[in-house]
Amino acid sequence: MLPMLSQLLKQMMKKPFTNLFPAKYAPKNVRGYLKNVQEGKTKIIPPVGIPDEETFRGKIVYDREKCIGCKMCIRVCPAKAIEFKEEEKKIRIYIGRCIFCSQCNDVCPVDALHMSNEFLLADANKASENLIVE
């Protein structure tokens, strides 16, 4: 009649399903917590791993040397996240706008663009160095 009750009692004895990234309870002060992590005082609980490193679409890596400045990636980018630097004939990618579709990777004729496995990209400032690839 109430099948959930027995299910609940069973589940009560099990470990929580949640992955406790980055810490069991939200830290009081996020910046302080991150600083502690950097200094090695606290250990961060890692996020769930990436199932397939090859297919994963994370932050873009850009091989400046290979790029020939053909602007094809700019033409297909749906989020208009790529900017062309006229004087150098190279591109600049604003990760803050990127939607990780990897269309630019597919189109690049010289394979200058790749998707990395980095996905922890939160930043307080969308123009920060972290979020601009050039």
Added chain:
Amino acid sequence: MTGEILLKTVLGGALITLFAIFFGLIFKGIDRKIVARMQMRVGPPIRQPFLDVIKLMNKETVVPENAIKWIYHASAIVCLASSAIILLYIPIAGIEPLLHGHGDIILIIYIFIISALAMVVGGFSSSSPFATVGAQREMITMASYEFPLAVVIIAIAWKLSEEIGGDVFSVYHIAQNPLWNSVGLLGFIGLLILLFAIVVVTPGELAKIPFDVAEAETEIAQGLLVEYSGRNLAMFYIADGVRTFAMASLITALFFPYNISPLLKNYISLGDFAIVTDFLFFLLKVFLIILFSVTLVRAGMARLRITQVVTTYWITITLIALFGLVLLMWDNQLDIPLPWVG
């Protein structure tokens, strides 16, 4: 002399209120943690309700434009105060309650109603259509669970008057003379049935799923409390914890008033720690009652419609409670001894 009594009452009252708030919130935290673990979540830390209250206290208290202001504010205070008062009448760990007297069990039921009514009045005064629906629902729910609750209490009182006599409508008296000791087999079953009935009434009394129609988050957006914020909401929040604690203590007093120290004395000498162990045992009993009548139920069921709440209480549970009453009556006539009591 009178001054002394007054002082005792006021001081004791303040102490018991603080005590009630503290344990109300702790049990709320435990309840949330256990529900979380049942759902395989991590859940908030047990002190979370305290943090919630502190946060709410620091927030702005918004009053809706069309609200009747003084009723709107007053009902929060009345709700909290009336919830806290209940504890003055309930024996905790077998200790004589601060206030007690003839017929106080009826009074307790009334105070429960007052705190629910305070919410209803607050809901109506806040002039939101959601709160109005919530208030109507709360009144209907109230009317429906009072009946089986009354049956349970009358059954206990009647049985007590038959077996032992004395001031049968006093909680302290009931707690001192546990009925389990003086009934036969039928009465034992009857008492179990009554216990079941009161356990089902509890989530209704406390507005918890499946009977939380008055607050139904997904239907009427917290209903009664939809307009409340800041300090007022904090008071309702605390009141909810206190009511839960009080209701569980009431069930403990009515059905499980036993202490553990007499049993333990056979093995170890407790000395002054007897009261401490009794108190811890009392908390354990309260915890178990909350676990089975609130936590497990609210995690394992869907919310009912208001009509279903009414039929559940008025027909199903009332019939069950009446059956328990009838069994208690038969017990007097037939008197089948308990098989395990030689």
Added chain:
Amino acid sequence: MKYEIPIGPLHPALKEPIMIKCTIEGERIVDVDVIASQNHRGVEWIGMNRNNPVQSIYLAERICGICNFCHPSCLVIAVEEITGIEVPERAQYIRVIQGELERIHSHLLWAGVAAHELGFDSLLHYVWMVREKVMDILELVNGNRVTKSIIMYGGVRRDIKDEHIPKLRKMVEYYREGFNKIAKLFLEDKTIKMRTRNIGILTKEDAMKLATAGPTTRASGVKKDVRQDMPYYAYPDFEVRAVTPDILTGETVGDTYDRIVVRLLEVKQSLEIIEKALDEMPSGDILSEPKIIKIINQVKKSEGEAIGRHEAPRGEDIHYVKLKEGFEYLYAWKVRAPTYINILSWRPMLLDMQIADIPIVAASIDPCLSCTNRVTIVKNGKEKIITGDELHKLSIQKTRRLLR
């Protein structure tokens, strides 16, 4: 005493930009009005004025986060039909698998939401925990948990690798085993039954009259499914049959309970399709034309119009596309999402029910309004509701202008 209760656009039961205005007498609902258009996103405008067709795929993907395969899929089907771009067979199979994975995750998501609407949060957490498995598979195959970014004119962008296949099979096995449990938790629970049986009934006649789509219409006994009626992709190989609740319960009532049954059965059906597709998937190319710039040019050169239809988890999704030679963007693009026709069924479902039933009945059609709203009614800061007649007149005028 009659009074009105607004459900939405800001309401915990319906976190969608739509408003259901219910006139209430006591607890009984005596009148229902649905007011759409609380939000305008201009998706079609961007597709017709700013994005080239390849970019529009990703735009279509973002019409709705949950069905982020069915919208681009419709667009791609339509464009492929106009331009005559061929699709390799393997790609067709992968598209089928993607579509069914999406159905599984969407239906499980809905099951959780429905449980939450009933105040049954434990079930919500349980179902979503189970759903995590398909999300992991999506991440494995597509590289991201939510947006798939898989479809492209002329095929799919990423292959299902050999080492992924055992994991997919394991997922199928996992849900096979879990299916009975979920079905038991949902269908045998007394409180759920009390809240959904005979609540929000949509009769077969009403379902036909209102032209509802997807599980909403199938739960009323209308055997309608694009995969059955007009098979596309590799669906002809699977002989999909529309699922009606009588398969499991033996009768069709058309109530909320039946809509739960249908969705659960569809999850099972999707599992079978995925398994069969994995067995029979041919090898070969996945894209007929890997050079994207060439595709863009080909689309630019084509002319014509077409309709793309796809059986989305919520029902039939339709995109109308018109291309004009030399025009870089889509010349015309019209999205008709399944929820758009399903919301009309709220009225017959809700009349004479109680307030308590609004959330679950509203949720039972699985409304997803992110893809539905399109009419603006604010002009010069003043609100103006355009009636059907006016809209008709306006469109006649517009057609005249276009013809000139």
